Amino acid sequence: MPLGPRRHDRQQALTEDRQAVPPSTFLCGDDPGAKRTVTGLLAGLGWAPEWIVGLGGVANAWWPESFVLMVRPLVAALGPVPFALAVAR
Numbered sequence: 001m002p003l004g005p006r007r008h009d010r011q012q013a014l015t016e017d018r019q020a021v022p023p024s025t026f027l028c029g030d031d032p033g034a035k036r037t038v039t040g041l042l043a044g045l046g047w048a049p050e051w052i053v054g055l056g057g058v059a060n061a062w063w064p065e066s067f068v069l070m071v072r073p074l075v076a077a078l079g080p081v082p083f084a085l086a087v088a089r
Helices: 005-019 032-044 061-076
Strands: 025-027 052-054
Touching: 025 032, 032 052
Parallel strands: 025 052
Antiparallel strands: none
């Protein structure tokens, strides 16, 4: 029987206390109808409109896709804790 909470539980509690800004998601696309559909789907998942940042056309999509390169070093540094990117305004 463990004597205390697992590392993940402890880290999650610390992370939840520190999340002062909600996470952001980035939306790129050339079809306005498709962007409205995706925005509606995100709203259905609980994303507030102000958390969705439009970055223009699909040619700009590689910029936010590049953020995935940070996942491995973050997990290596922090362990399997929740993390997100946020635009603080």
